[in-house]
Amino acid sequence: xxxxxxxxxxxxxxxxxxxxxxxxxxxxxxxxxxxxxxxxxxxxxxxxxxxxxxxxxxxxxxxxxxxxxxxxxxxxxxxxxxxxxxxxxxxxxxxxxxxxxxxxxxxxxxxxxxxxxxxxxxxxxxxxxxxxxxxxxxxxxxxxxxxxxxxxxxxxxxxxxxxxxxxxxxxxxxxxxxxxxxxxxxxxxxxxxxxxxxxxxxxxxxxxxxxxxxxxxxxxxxxxxxxxxxxxxxxxxxxxxxxxxxxxxxxxxxxxxxxxxxxxxxxxxxxxxxxxxxxxxxxxxxxxxxxxxxxxxxxxxxxxxxxxxxxxxxxxxxxxxxxxxxxxxxxxxxxxxxxxxxxxxxxxxxxxxxxxxxxxxxxxxxxxxxxxxxxxxxxxxxxxxxxxxxxxxxxxxxxxxxxxxxxxxxxxxxxxxxxxxxxxxxxxxxxxxxxxxxxxxxxxxxxxxxxxxxxxxxxxxxxxxxxxxxxxxxxxxxxxxxxxxxxxxxxxxxxxxxxxxxxxxxxxxxxxxxxxxxxxxxxxxxxxxxxxxxxxxxxxxxxxxxxxxxxxxxxxxxxxxxxxxxxxxxxxxxxxxxxxxxxxxxxxxxxxxxxxxxxxxxxxxxxxxxxxxxxxxxxxxxxxxxxxxxxxxxxxxxxxxxxxxxxxxxxxxxxxxxxxxxxxxxxxx
Amino acid sequence: xxxxxxxxxxxxxxxxxxxxxxxxxxxxxxxxxxxxxxxxxxxxxxxxxxxxxxxxxxxxxxxxxxxxxxxxxxxxxxxxxxxxxxxxxxxxxxxxxxxxxxxxxxxxxxxxxxxxxxxxxxxxxxxxxxxxxxxxxxxxxxxxxxxxxxxxxxxxxxxxxxxx
Numbered sequence: 001x002x003x004x005x006x007x008x009x010x011x012x013x014x015x016x017x018x019x020x021x022x023x024x025x026x027x028x029x030x031x032x033x034x035x036x037x038x039x040x041x042x043x044x045x046x047x048x049x050x051x052x053x054x055x056x057x058x059x060x061x062x063x064x065x066x067x068x069x070x071x072x073x074x075x076x077x078x079x080x081x082x083x084x085x086x087x088x089x090x091x092x093x094x095x096x097x098x099x100x101x102x103x104x105x106x107x108x109x110x111x112x113x114x115x116x117x118x119x120x121x122x123x124x125x126x127x128x129x130x131x132x133x134x135x136x137x138x139x140x141x142x143x144x145x146x147x148x149x150x151x152x153x154x155x156x157x158x159x160x161x162x163x164x165x166x167x168x169x170x171x172x173x174x175x176x177x178x179x180x181x182x183x184x185x186x187x188x189x190x191x192x193x194x195x196x197x198x199x200x201x202x203x204x205x206x207x208x209x210x211x212x213x214x215x216x217x218x219x220x221x222x223x224x225x226x227x228x229x230x231x232x233x234x235x236x237x238x239x240x241x242x243x244x245x246x247x248x249x250x251x252x253x254x255x256x257x258x259x260x261x262x263x264x265x266x267x268x269x270x271x272x273x274x275x276x277x278x279x280x281x282x283x284x285x286x287x288x289x290x291x292x293x294x295x296x297x298x299x300x301x302x303x304x305x306x307x308x309x310x311x312x313x314x315x316x317x318x319x320x321x322x323x324x325x326x327x328x329x330x331x332x333x334x335x336x337x338x339x340x341x342x343x344x345x346x347x348x349x350x351x352x353x354x355x356x357x358x359x360x361x362x363x364x365x366x367x368x369x370x371x372x373x374x375x376x377x378x379x380x381x382x383x384x385x386x387x388x389x390x391x392x393x394x395x396x397x398x399x400x401x402x403x404x405x406x407x408x409x410x411x412x413x414x415x416x417x418x419x420x421x422x423x424x425x426x427x428x429x430x431x432x433x434x435x436x437x438x439x440x441x442x443x444x445x446x447x448x449x450x451x452x453x454x455x456x457x458x459x460x461x462x463x464x465x466x467x468x469x470x471x472x473x474x475x476x477x478x479x480x481x482x483x484x485x486x487x488x489x490x491x492x493x494x495x496x497x498x499x500x501x502x503x504x505x506x507x508x509x510x511x512x513x514x515x516x517x518x519x520x521x522x523x524x525x526x527x528x529x530x531x532x533x534x535x536x537x538x539x540x541x542x543x544x545x546x547x548x549x550x551x552x553x554x555x556x557x558x559x560x561x562x563x564x565x566x567x568x569x570x571x572x573x574x575x576x577x578x579x580x581x582x583x584x585x586x587x588x589x590x591x592x593x594x595x596x597x598x599x600x601x602x603x604x605x606x607x608x609x610x611x612x613x614x615x616x617x618x619x620x621x622x623x624x625x626x627x628x629x630x631x632x633x634x635x636x637x638x639x640x641x642x643x644x645x646x647x648x649x650x651x652x653x654x655x656x657x658x659x660x661x662x663x664x665x666x667x668x669x
Numbered sequence: 670x671x672x673x674x675x676x677x678x679x680x681x682x683x684x685x686x687x688x689x690x691x692x693x694x695x696x697x698x699x700x701x702x703x704x705x706x707x708x709x710x711x712x713x714x715x716x717x718x719x720x721x722x723x724x725x726x727x728x729x730x731x732x733x734x735x736x737x738x739x740x741x742x743x744x745x746x747x748x749x750x751x752x753x754x755x756x757x758x759x760x761x762x763x764x765x766x767x768x769x770x771x772x773x774x775x776x777x778x779x780x781x782x783x784x785x786x787x788x789x790x791x792x793x794x795x796x797x798x799x800x801x802x803x804x805x806x807x808x809x810x811x812x813x814x815x816x817x818x819x820x821x822x823x824x825x826x827x828x829x830x831x832x833x
Contacts, residue, residue: 057709058674058709058724058726059707059709062740062741062743062744065740065743066740082706082707082738083705083706083707084706084707084708084709085706085707085708085709093708095706118705118706121705122703122705125703125705125734125735126702126703128734129681129682129701129703129732129734130701132681132732133682133701136756136758140793234758234761235761236765237761237762237764237765237768238760238761238764238798240764240768241764241767241768241801241802241805242798242801276795279798280795280797
């Protein structure tokens with residue numbers, strides 16, 4: 001057996017077809033052809049003379065163009081094809097690859113069929129692409145479910161509210177004992193239904209949280225700028241197709257840390273929705289700019305377009321409503337911006353839009369800066385009700401002046417009726433704006449606001465009311481009635497200024513409990529959230545402690561006002577650096593400082609931070625720091641007010657100082 | 670007989686192979702089988718009383734795992750740009766591919782086929798973008814390899830465009 005024969009046998013065994021290119025798509029076999037070759041090109045293989053393979057295989061014909069380039073410039077990079085599929089005469093699919101070679105001045109093409117390698121490649125790619133498709137499907141499902149969840153929470157609870165209040169009202173009428181039994185049955189059944197709906201929703205909500213947390217390894221922070229860049233990259237072709245430029249604001253610092261409380265894939269969807277919205281309204285030749293700003297505890301992102309600006313007939317908050325579509329260049333179902341809103345709000349952020357002064361509009365959202373693991377919000381009173389916590393017996397409530405705002409007439413009427421029956425004086429408002437107007441014209445002990453009202457939401461009314469109360473000693477007890485009852489919802493409502501959250505549907509006994517607690521708060525001279533935290537008595541005591549020396553006190557205040565922001569920033573930085581020692585040490589200093597001014601709540605929070613630092617457990621630190629900042633802001637406001645309003649006096653007029661401040665504390669209304 | 674090369678372009682899993690199988694063999698399968706490499710099929714059609722042999726290059730869908738070789742477009746008389754109506758990103762990808770084809774081989778006839786019209790209730794394409802592309806002169810056909818809707822039309826329309 002000579003060497004040439006061995007080589008031929010080897011090539012056949014390995015499945016190689018070694019062919020010399022003779023020009024014009026024709027080849028001469030240099031060795032015996034493998035079986036797979038004959039399965040595909042048996043006619044050609046058996047032909048005498050050259051095999052016209054290029055005519056038989058369009059792929060090979062195309063490959064020859066590359067091969068010619070290779071043969072004409074020897075020494076260039078290797079020339080090998082990707083896999084292509086040929087069909088045998090029996091219909092079997094056979095993967096083939098080609099490689100061009102230049103051997104001893106001959107133009108050679110080696111063909112081979114990498115069957116097992118191809119199968120492996122198919123298997124891997126099939127798995128990878130199936131996973132990608134599953135991921136895409138899941139992301140779409142989650143978006144739909146989130147919107148659905150929000151709608152269900154709101155819509156299902158409305159009729160149930162009416163049922164509850166109607167049955168409560170009936171039970172107070174003079175009815176027969178038999179009717180009362182039926183009524184009790186009805187109340188019991190509607191109560192069961194309420195519990196079931198809430199449990200289903202809670203499970204639904206938990207499922208979503210689990211789905212969304214999957215893949216993020218428990219972390220809920222994402223890079224705002226990175227998400228913006230990725231979204232821009234995927235949408236760039238669409239912008240180019242429309243002739244709209246897509247730019248990043250020159251003011252943005254890419255090197256800065258842009259970590260926010262958010263989940264990356266949803267954050268990218270928010271950017272995509274905002275960018276697509278901007279593209280819809282921006283004419284060709286104009287620009288859409290994406291930017292971000294550092295706002296301390298929050299990071300703000302925005303998308304500026306050069307379109308016609310916001311429509312005159314819609315308020316910015318309406319634009320983010322469900323099924324809200326622009327009249328021109330309308331979107332699909334009006335879900336995109338709505339999704340942005342509910343998602344941003346769920347992360348504890350806010351969203352809005354404005355018409356820009358020159359032209360176009362800005363759509364922005366603000367998210368909390370991520371400073372570590374995101375703390376879960378505390379459980380609301382409502383949640384404990386859902387989880388079956390025992391109810392307290394209704395307390396006796398003295399007559400109150402109540403402002404009740406709900407856009408749903410039946411709920412408004414029935415609730416007012418019930419409250420009046422219980423001896424309260426009730427004024428009703430059919431929407432948020434009317435509620436705010438009414439609030440400004442009279443005095444109320446309690447304001448009960450529906451969260452979702454047209455024109456002005458309950459949150460907006462609450463914020464506006466709290467604004468009017470700044471500088472007042474006493475403020476109204478604000479109750480939100482809402483179908484959005486997750487812990488996160490309750491937390492946000494409290495942030496808006498509500499004292500309590502009442503889940504819809506509610507029963508009169510729940511409301512009575514809240515009204516009783518409003519009285520308890522009032523009797524404890526409750527300090528409103530947005531009012532100074534230090535009572536005048538505290539200042540007086542402090543002044544006494546410094547021997548009535550107002551100059552000294554003012555000096556202490558100046559030092560406090562100067563140093564405290566640095567200390568707060570120091571704690572925030574230590575949390576970011578994950579430095580428990582830093583947190584403990586600065587919190588300790590701050591605790592001493594706020595204690596001087598008698599700010600008990602701030603002292604407790606500082607103490608809590610100090611302990612967290614000492615125990616090296618900082619997961620809740622951002623949350624506590626946020627509360628501490630609020631408390632300190634109140635204290636600072638009060639101290640600044642004192643420092644500005646009080647000229648240095650002698651010890652003798654120290655007592656006089658307290659009188660005007662008592663007068664200041666009286667209600668203006 | 671006149672021979673014309675047509676390339677099938679688009680993201681993965683938009684239905685390029687299914688469209689070709691429906692067109693050539695009148696077969697459809699619900700099971701997604703990813704294409705690795707290139708498959709070439711032929712079909713003779715009659716357009717305006719002309720017999721044309723269409724050589725259909727079913728090229729794997731481009732993604733992070735497989736990048737398109739633009740040399741496959743050599744000699745192509747036209748291409749079908751396929752998107753999946755239920756996946757918004759595939760239309761964005763199609764728009765991007767059209768630009769790249771123009772850069773690589775110049776302006777050649779193409780038809781945008783938005784596939785999976787049988788799942789129209791799950792579509793998530795922005796009608797504004799579709800209208801905008803149509804206004805720019807794009808030929809757009811909604812198709813379903815499953816029901817056959819728009820399949821013949823897509824190939825016929827492209828062939829007519831290729832024949833001028």
